[in-house]
Amino acid sequence: MKRKQFVLSAVVGLVGVGILLLALAEFHEEIAEPHLMSLDQQIQTAVHRFATPGLTQVMLGLTWIGSPNLLFPSTAVIAALLWWRRLHQNAVTFLTAMTGAAILIVVLKLYFHRTRPDVPWALAEEHSFSFPSGHSIVAVVLYGSLVYLPFQHLRHPWERVAVSVLATGLILGIGLSRIYLGVHYPSDVAAGYLVGCSWLTTVMLADWGVRRMDRLHGLYGGV
Numbered sequence: 478m479k480r481k482q483f484v485l486s487a488v489v490g491l492v493g494v495g496i497l498l499l500a501l502a503e504f505h506e507e508i509a510e511p512h513l514m515s516l517d518q519q520i521q522t523a524v525h526r527f528a529t530p531g532l533t534q535v536m537l538g539l540t541w542i543g544s545p546n547l548l549f550p551s552t553a554v555i556a557a558l559l560w561w562r563r564l565h566q567n568a569v570t571f572l573t574a575m576t577g578a579a580i581l582i583v584v585l586k587l588y589f590h591r592t593r594p595d596v597p598w599a600l601a602e603e604h605s606f607s608f609p610s611g612h613s614i615v616a617v618v619l620y621g622s623l624v625y626l627p628f629q630h631l632r633h634p635w636e637r638v639a640v641s642v643l644a645t646g647l648i649l650g651i652g653l654s655r656i657y658l659g660v661h662y663p664s665d666v667a668a669g670y671l672v673g674c675s676w677l678t679t680v681m682l683a684d685w686g687v688r689r690m691d692r693l694h695g696l697y698g699g700v
Contacts, residue, residue: 502589521663524653540601540612545582552575555623573680574622575618575622591608592607600659612669613669625681653666
């Protein structure tokens with residue numbers, strides 16, 4: 478029953494987040510205005526001014542680390558390991574978070590239908606739609622989940638700080654890499670972070686609710 482309630486809560490949350498984020502349509506219309514589009518391009522160009530061969534290799538590495546083509550197959554492996562370690566609730570939470578992220582990426586990209594930046598200096602090539610950044614969504618949800626789930630098992634504060642700093646660095650680095658490589662506008666990345674944070678928060682709240690019910694059942698189940 479508790480697992481069903483978790484899945485139901487997460488599905489309802491996914492629908493709610495989807496509806497909420499469709500309000501980005503207004504934002505999407507605004508960023509299509511000439512002055513905001515110009516600001517997007519100015520930021521993109523400013524980031525590119527720092528380009529060097531070495532930094533480009535770092536950015537290509539970061540964008541590979543954040544690639545949905547890499548991370549979604551990895552999801553099954555991570556979930557299987559969690560299940561094998563008998564962390565069943567963690568496995569369900571992680572799978573729910575990543576599945577929801579995949580759905581949101583497809584739906585929102587098709588909805589907004591924004592084309593990729595057209596810059597002559599682009600250092601990578603993408604053919605899907607641009608808004609929001611799928612890399613940014615996946616980075617937030619995956620690395621955010623890998624911070625949230627182990628917290629209850631890490632005993633020392635420095636371990637929690639180290640995991641949080643590493644995950645935050647990867648999330649920010651992956652988003653920056655998409656701008657640096659010329660495959661996303663800054664507004665695409667910002668929207669991706671918003672979508673990822675909104676969905677991950679929904680999943681974490683659902684997970685917290687299930688764990689709270691487990692604790693209460695443990696306390697009062699025999700009464």
